[in-house]
Each structure stands twice: as C-alpha cells, then as structure tokens.
Amino acid sequence: MDTTFKMENQVFNYRVAAVWIENGHVLLHKQTHESHWALPGGRAQMLEDSKTCLVREIKEELDAEAETERLLWVTENFFTYSEKAYHELGFYYAVKSKGGEQHYRSEPFFGPEGDHLTYQWVPLEEVQKVNLYPEFLREALNNLPSGTEHLIMVDNKD
Numbered sequence: 001m002d003t004t005f006k007m008e009n010q011v012f013n014y015r016v017a018a019v020w021i022e023n024g025h026v027l028l029h030k031q032t033h034e035s036h037w038a039l040p041g042g043r044a045q046m047l048e049d050s051k052t053c054l055v056r057e058i059k060e061e062l063d064a065e066a067e068t069e070r071l072l073w074v075t076e077n078f079f080t081y082s083e084k085a086y087h088e089l090g091f092y093y094a095v096k097s098k099g100g101e102q103h104y105r106s107e108p109f110f111g112p113e114g115d116h117l118t119y120q121w122v123p124l125e126e127v128q129k130v131n132l133y134p135e136f137l138r139e140a141l142n143n144l145p146s147g148t149e150h151l152i153m154v155d156n157k158d
Helices: 050-062 124-129
Strands: 004-007 010-022 025-031 041-043 066-081 084-097 109-111 114-123 149-155
Touching: 010 050, 010 066, 025 124, 041 050, 050 066, 050 084, 114 124
Parallel strands: 010 084, 066 149
Antiparallel strands: 004 010, 010 025, 010 041, 025 114, 066 084, 109 114
C-alpha cells in the first residue's frame, strides 16, 4: 500500500526520487499526457524504507539494478495540482547503476510498464530550460550539495 493519503481535496505523498547522472545527463520522466518532467522514483509503501523503495521503483519502472549513493535532499513540498492541495515529503538520492552498467540513451524511451511514462536523459547544462518539478531541481542538479539539505517549498500555483 502506497503512503498516499487523500482527504477531500488534499493529498499527502511520501515520495522517493533518483538523481541518476550518466555521461553528463540526468534521467527524467514525465507522464505521456503531461508537459512537466520529474525525477524517476515513486511512492514508498507502508513500512518500506526510502532506500528500498527507490531500488524497487527503479527495477519496476526501468528494469534496472541500481543502488543509492547518498541522500541529497529531504523536501517538504506544498503545491496545488489538478485543483488539489498536495503536501509531499520527498527523499532525493544520488543513485548509480549496480555493477557499473551504463543505461544512458540518446533518444526518449518507455519503460517495461508501458507507454504511460516517457523517459529521457537530459544534458545537465539544459536542465534549467526544462519544465522540471519541483522547480528547485532546475538549478540544484548542476550544484549537488556535499551533505544532505532540508528544503521547504510552498507553491500554490495550479
């Protein structure tokens, strides 16, 4: 059971995301019908720790073996999406391929779960131009912190 709780038009999410960088590119994904991008990952399940969640999500979404390197950001993100108020607790990890296997591709691709998610490796120098959320990532991906940072973001735009 995912740790997503809904009350009327409010939603709480516990999300874990991968900062996966290869060949100067970061892996992003988006819902095929959406215009905004995000880092791959997903919602933790009840009683699942964040590292286990991320390894599981990468396996499910990309059929890839990955391992977490270090925790970069813990975020409290407050935003409105589809007329619902979201409170999202996020854990963002630097990850790498287990065994050193390279997964970089120059073209967009779909994962094994089907065509509802489009993946793309985006050059780090172009991330600022991408419609990427949360917005702090547009700058932060080119300047990864040396330790874990805690960020609180409030964005009530729909």
